Amino acid sequence: xxxxxxxxxVRKTFGGVVANREVSLSVPEGKIYGLIGPNGSGKTTxxxxxxxxxxxxxxxxxxxxxxxxxxRVPQIARLGxxxxxxxxxxxxxxxxxxxLLISVAPGTLSWRSxxxxxxxxxxxxxxDLLAFVGLHSKRHLRAGDLSFGQQKLLEMAMAxxxxxxxxxxxxxTAGINPSLINGLIARLRQINAELGITLxxxxxxxxxxxxxxxxxxxxxxxxxxxxxxxxxxKSDHRVIEAYLGAH
Amino acid sequence: xxxxxLIAAALALAIAAPAIIPAWRTQLAFLWxxxxxxxxxxxxxxxxxxxxxxxxxxxxxxxxxxAVVQRDxxxxxxxxxxxxxxxxxxxxxxxxxxxxxxxxxxxGHYFAIGTLGLGIAAGELAGGWDFVGAGGGMVPPxxxxxxxxxxxFFYYLxxxxxxxxxxxxxxxxxxxxxxxxxxxxxxxxxxxxMGLWTTRYKTxxxxxxxxxxxxxxAIVGNLIGFIDPRETAFAGSTFGVWMVLMxxxxxxxxxxxxxxGAVVFHVMKELFWTYLLGWQRVALGFLIVVIVIFxxxxxLGWAREKWPELFGHRDEKRAAAEASG
Numbered sequence: 001x002x003x004x005x006x007x008x009x010v011r012k013t014f015g016g017v018v019a020n021r022e023v024s025l026s027v028p029e030g031k032i033y034g035l036i037g038p039n040g041s042g043k044t045t046x047x048x049x050x051x052x053x054x055x056x057x058x059x060x061x062x063x064x065x066x067x068x069x070x071x072r073v074p075q076i077a078r079l080g081x082x083x084x085x086x087x088x089x090x091x092x093x094x095x096x097x098x099x100l101l102i103s104v105a106p107g108t109l110s111w112r113s114x115x116x117x118x119x120x121x122x123x124x125x126x127x128d129l130l131a132f133v134g135l136h137s138k139r140h141l142r143a144g145d146l147s148f149g150q151q152k153l154l155e156m157a158m159a160x161x162x163x164x165x166x167x168x169x170x171x172x173t174a175g176i177n178p179s180l181i182n183g184l185i186a187r188l189r190q191i192n193a194e195l196g197i198t199l200x201x202x203x204x205x206x207x208x209x210x211x212x213x214x215x216x217x218x219x220x221x222x223x224x225x226x227x228x229x230x231x232x233x234k235s236d237h238r239v240i241e242a243y244l245g246a247h
Numbered sequence: 248x249x250x251x252x253l254i255a256a257a258l259a260l261a262i263a264a265p266a267i268i269p270a271w272r273t274q275l276a277f278l279w280x281x282x283x284x285x286x287x288x289x290x291x292x293x294x295x296x297x298x299x300x301x302x303x304x305x306x307x308x309x310x311x312x313x314a315v316v317q318r319d320x321x322x323x324x325x326x327x328x329x330x331x332x333x334x335x336x337x338x339x340x341x342x343x344x345x346x347x348x349x350x351x352x353x354x355g356h357y358f359a360i361g362t363l364g365l366g367i368a369a370g371e372l373a374g375g376w377d378f379v380g381a382g383g384g385m386v387p388p389x390x391x392x393x394x395x396x397x398x399x400f401f402y403y404l405x406x407x408x409x410x411x412x413x414x415x416x417x418x419x420x421x422x423x424x425x426x427x428x429x430x431x432x433x434x435x436x437x438x439x440x441m442g443l444w445t446t447r448y449k450t451x452x453x454x455x456x457x458x459x460x461x462x463x464x465a466i467v468g469n470l471i472g473f474i475d476p477r478e479t480a481f482a483g484s485t486f487g488v489w490m491v492l493m494x495x496x497x498x499x500x501x502x503x504x505x506x507x508g509a510v511v512f513h514v515m516k517e518l519f520w521t522y523l524l525g526w527q528r529v530a531l532g533f534l535i536v537v538i539v540i541f542x543x544x545x546x547l548g549w550a551r552e553k554w555p556e557l558f559g560h561r562d563e564k565r566a567a568a569e570a571s572g
Contacts, residue, residue, distance in 0.1 A: 051440065090433075090434070094430065
């Protein structure tokens, strides 16, 4: 199976702190993969490196066979590789519908389309996606007035609106009402199965990630500690030690 | 239907105003001028979240370019005026495009301070350049019509510009352009992460703002009949500050807010100049303090927070529950 995302020996330092040390991982197209690790192990840094937020010190990142480690954030986004944020990022003073309408696939935006109005089809799709994440009745509320969990769902809908090939989700269930988590997992599976979007998910909730991902990478202290099927990673003594701090 | 009657009534009033109260033509012309100032500032400051203190540069450029064209193009008055207005708008847009590629890379306070420097530098440059009269300024050519015809003519020109500016911005805000600059205001990093061409939108927005300001400068130079580099053209301490205040007073980031703010501010200002002569600047300063303290989100912003339903922000499930219960 050809990997859609291939990270090879990526190194990223901030001053003297090595956030990622020779991290390599690959995600095959159409799969759901997980990325776990204790706090401060470099998971979010790796996400930021992949989507071009900061330049990496060495290594290579390939998306669909193309080297992207020297591209800037918007360029990578236009290739169809998007991330969501741990602390949600939404357009707070705009309504939910507007948040989605401006999140259409950027590849479809030409110079002329700058002046165009959103089409009826885009509006319908925006409403459908809001219904999909359970925010339809709030579609005319300002996004900043939603609760944190609802903003997370909105952010996910925005990502879907732009029809990415791959989504990097940074702790999608953190801060979400536990009673909604099962529904969210079902939706992530549905996105993957029906829309064919490859997912790489950072998650602290072990129950969630073990049930969702078919393969898991575990980082600790910026290094790749273990990888494998959920059951194998879960019982790996190095992973358990890293989480319990037995160093 | 009701809406069209209102629009028709407003148009009729605007057109008839110079005939009804001829003594106030200049003040009324300045009302339209203030509305354009406020609307064009809000395009960046309110809708896009880039607080510019340098927009006055485009106004001054338009004013000088028009006067130079009128002076050096030896043709009939209407021809030179039209050419001057067009050239003023065009050069203002070119300067905005050129400056935009660099200065729009600054964010937040840095952008505000950078643009503040622009306005001051432009005033100093014009005040030292003999080609445009240096510190002595310039006098646009005499209006050829009957005495008093000048005020009426430029009243209508200002009115048309204000109307065109309003309709253009309304159209831009309703489309993807409006959504994109709002997104940049709310979270520019997110907009980039979603793949938007943010630089393109930002530069375009500044150019639109510059276009209307350049044309306005060309008109105002002729309306006042005298160009001083620091007092009329690059008047950062008067027009430059007022445009910000008017937009904030009315409610920045809304379409009608800047219009409302400009009307309220201009009327208050004229009242101070008429009834508080000698203390008018103190009163104006006091008004500014009151605006900032009591209307931090502006008149319309305040109304939107108080009655969100009127602005279409409602939770349909809750609304339905309340209606049935």
